[in-house]
Amino acid sequence: MQSNGNSTVLKIDGLTKFFGGLRAVHDFDVDIKESELVGLIGPNGAGKTTIFNMITGIYPVSSGRVMFQNNNITDLPAHEVTHLGIGRTFQNIRIFPKLTVLDNVRVAYHPHASYNVFDGILRSPRFGRGEKEMTDRARQFLSVFGLEKYQDSLASNLPYGEQRRMEIARALATEPDLLLLDEPAAGMNPGEIVELMDLIHFIRDRFDLTILLIEHQMRVVMGICEWITVIDFGEIIARGTPKEIQNNPKVIEAYLGSRAAEELK
Amino acid sequence: MKSLHRIPTWVQALIFFLVVGVVVQMAFAQGWLSEYWQQILMAGTILAVSALGLNLKYGYGGLFAIGHAAFYGIGAYASALVTKDWTTQWSGSPVGGLAGLLGIEAGFIAAAVVISLLDIGHRRRRLRERLEELVSPFEASVLTTTLTILVAGVILVVVGGGVGWLVRRAVLAVGPSLFGVLPEAIAQQVVFLVALIAGAILAALVGFVVGLPLLNLTYDYLCIATLGFGIITYVFFNNADQLIPTMKGARGMVAIPRLTTWPWVLGVFAVAIIVMRNFIYSSTGRAILAVRDDLTAADTMGINSYQYKVLAYTVGCAYAGLAGGLYAHLYAFLHPSNFTWLKSIDPFVMVVFGGVGSMTGTTMGAYVFVTLLEGLRVLPAELIDWRYVIYPLILLFVMLFRPQGIMGTSELGFLKRPKAAAEEPEKVSASEKATSESTASGSEG
Numbered sequence: 071m072q073s074n075g076n077s078t079v080l081k082i083d084g085l086t087k088f089f090g091g092l093r094a095v096h097d098f099d100v101d102i103k104e105s106e107l108v109g110l111i112g113p114n115g116a117g118k119t120t121i122f123n124m125i126t127g128i129y130p131v132s133s134g135r136v137m138f139q140n141n142n143i144t145d146l147p148a149h150e151v152t153h154l155g156i157g158r159t160f161q162n163i164r165i166f167p168k169l170t171v172l173d174n175v176r177v178a179y180h181p182h183a184s185y186n187v188f189d190g191i192l193r194s195p196r197f198g199r200g201e202k203e204m205t206d207r208a209r210q211f212l213s214v215f216g217l218e219k220y221q222d223s224l225a226s227n228l229p230y231g232e233q234r235r236m237e238i239a240r241a242l243a244t245e246p247d248l249l250l251l252d253e254p255a256a257g258m259n260p261g262e263i264v265e266l267m268d269l270i271h272f273i274r275d276r277f278d279l280t281i282l283l284i285e286h287q288m289r290v291v292m293g294i295c296e297w298i299t300v301i302d303f304g305e306i307i308a309r310g311t312p313k314e315i316q317n318n319p320k321v322i323e324a325y326l327g328s329r330a331a332e333e334l335k
Numbered sequence: 336m337k338s339l340h341r342i343p344t345w346v347q348a349l350i351f352f353l354v355v356g357v358v359v360q361m362a363f364a365q366g367w368l369s370e371y372w373q374q375i376l377m378a379g380t381i382l383a384v385s386a387l388g389l390n391l392k393y394g395y396g397g398l399f400a401i402g403h404a405a406f407y408g409i410g411a412y413a414s415a416l417v418t419k420d421w422t423t424q425w426s427g428s429p430v431g432g433l434a435g436l437l438g439i440e441a442g443f444i445a446a447a448v449v450i451s452l453l454d455i456g457h458r459r460r461r462l463r464e465r466l467e468e469l470v471s472p473f474e475a476s477v478l479t480t481t482l483t484i485l486v487a488g489v490i491l492v493v494v495g496g497g498v499g500w501l502v503r504r505a506v507l508a509v510g511p512s513l514f515g516v517l518p519e520a521i522a523q524q525v526v527f528l529v530a531l532i533a534g535a536i537l538a539a540l541v542g543f544v545v546g547l548p549l550l551n552l553t554y555d556y557l558c559i560a561t562l563g564f565g566i567i568t569y570v571f572f573n574n575a576d577q578l579i580p581t582m583k584g585a586r587g588m589v590a591i592p593r594l595t596t597w598p599w600v601l602g603v604f605a606v607a608i609i610v611m612r613n614f615i616y617s618s619t620g621r622a623i624l625a626v627r628d629d630l631t632a633a634d635t636m637g638i639n640s641y642q643y644k645v646l647a648y649t650v651g652c653a654y655a656g657l658a659g660g661l662y663a664h665l666y667a668f669l670h671p672s673n674f675t676w677l678k679s680i681d682p683f684v685m686v687v688f689g690g691v692g693s694m695t696g697t698t699m700g701a702y703v704f705v706t707l708l709e710g711l712r713v714l715p716a717e718l719i720d721w722r723y724v725i726y727p728l729i730l731l732f733v734m735l736f737r738p739q740g741i742m743g744t745s746e747l748g749f750l751k752r753p754k755a756a757a758e759e760p761e762k763v764s765a766s767e768k769a770t771s772e773s774t775a776s777g778s779e780g
Contacts, residue, residue: 168744
């Protein structure tokens with residue numbers, strides 16, 4: 071499976087989404103190879119998050135096909151997509167506010183729990199072993215992200231930046247091969263953004279991940295992505311390395327408007 | 336307090352229930368408590384079991400489902416039919432009621448297994464998505480929901496009916512000789528236990544089958560749909576004598592054996608609350624809480640949220656049915672008016688008053704509720720009608736000044752959430768924990 075170089079992890083063909091009469095995404099395609107770090111950018115409302123939601127089975131697909139590691143995952147329910155190895159974070163953080171930080175991460179191990187509900191009720195030895203294993207693994211993740219000191223506090227009491235980190239830790243705990251990050255730098259200050267960029271590089275190497283990233287902050291995208299796809303009004307308008315994208319007139323037009331693009335020439 | 340934490344949780348629970356059980360039993364035997372207060376104490380404990388079930392649905396599961404009283408009633412009538420048959424043989428055989436009940440349950444289980452093998456929930460979603468390309472989303476939703484209920488109904492009748500008939504014949508054949516080997520008094524207690532469990536299982540099964548199509552709904556929509564089921568059940572109880580004459584319909588079922596005693600009530604309550612604690616503080620419990628907190632996020636954690644909603648709802652209904660069985664054998668009289676949808680509000684009051692998502696709070700809520708309604712009868716005769724002023728006013732003030740309920744989401748004693756930390760050095764310091772807790776209650780308040 072692993073280390074055979076550049077096999078395709080995610081392949082999307084002709085992905086289209088209609089909300090009633092509104093065409094949110096039109097004929098989107100992408101081909102992501104193993105351990106690449108790819109950016110997906112575009113102005114507000116371009117359909118980036120809709121694409122994420124279709125990949126992860128939260129929205130049904132209007133037409134098109136999503137292939138993940140040679141499995142057709144089009145329209146699979148969200149939990150099954152996760153089982154196959156796609157983890158994600160959300161643009162507006164979606165933590166479990168009334169669970170502790172440790173439990174937020176431990177939830178990710180539930181589908182692989184080594185004990186069943188009756189072991190839990192009877193507190194059998196299997197329950198003890200399974201629970202200890204989950205707890206130890208969750209703690210490891212927390213310590214990688216520097217969150218272990220918060221483990222017993224409610225997730226809703228964490229500072230914003232820590233909540234974002236916890237959400238990434240939780241997504242990684244599902245043991246994904248592909249990680250989808252939806253605007254991880256939203257609401258962060260420049261210092262935190264630098265830290266985040268280091269973190270993304272670090273988790274990719276440490277956990278052998280392929281990463282697809284939505285981002286508004288050009289610094290993040292330009293700084294860490296190997297190549298970038300730009301969409302506007304649901305359609306791909308450009309694709310290439312960060313350098314190419316920066317100088318692409320269509321991208322400048324999409325972000326700054328056509329008059330500004332004229333003036334820049 | 337440090338030394339208390341070294342005692343294993345199950346020993347703490349055992350000591351607690353032994354002490355409470357013996358003290359109260361002594362108070363009963365010595366006549367320190369009048370028969371009236373004995374009944375209130377038992378009724379409060381029974382309602383606590385029922386409210387624990389609603390707390391699982393609403394507090395832990397986040398399911399705003401009215402209709403808890405329907406499941407309370409199902410458990411009550413079902414278990415009463417079993418025990419009453421043992422003494423009066425209304426169906427012609429001492430195990431006739433039991434055979435019928437077990438037949439229905441086996442039929443339900445067989446139907447449920449078939450339904451789950453067919454993966455109906457999933458198919459329904461797929462069908463709706465396909466239909467949305469042809470008709471409007473609204474029509475697609477209506478069509479698929481109707482179709483789902485229809486298909487589930489057909490499976491229930493065909494598969495359930497067949498299996499149920501076989502099981503009923505089997506129980507009728509071997510039941511009398513099975514119970515016949517025991518002395519009469521013991522046999523009756525055994526029958527009571529079987530009746531309680533069978534009643535709880537029936538409530539759970541009905542909840543499961545009702546929940547399957549309904550639990551795709553959220554909030555108010557789920558509330559209205561489950562309310563509808565509550566009304567259907569009430570109408571059924573009112574006219575049940577058409578089906579089973581012994582249930583007496585609107586006249587009320589009488590002469591149910593008075594088998595509910597303090598040891599039974601406390602024993603059932605102890606088992607119920609310990610099972611609930613262990614259930615909710617397990618991986619499965621965490622999954623239920625995660626689905627409550629954020630359904631979409633839970634799905635992306637690999638949790639099939641729909642499945643856990645159905646689980647929470649079904650187990651919650653089982654608790655209602657179990658409590659209903661005890662209730663039926665406490666007063667020896669059942670009337671449909673005790674199971675109207677209005678009675679479904681009562682456990683809500685207990686849960687919200689005590690603390691949504693707190694077992695301690697829910698139990699306290701049940702006792703406060705019973706004490707306020709029944710206990711205020713000690714008021715002088717000219718003030719007694721003020722009960723219905725005093726009790727709502729108390730609720731009003733609690734909600735105004737402590738909207739999270741008496742306990743909030745906190746627990747006492749052995750019901751506390753086990754801390755994961757302990758052996759690690761980097762646990763949260765006491766001061767940090769205190770601030771986090773104060774901000775938690777602050778944000779709720």
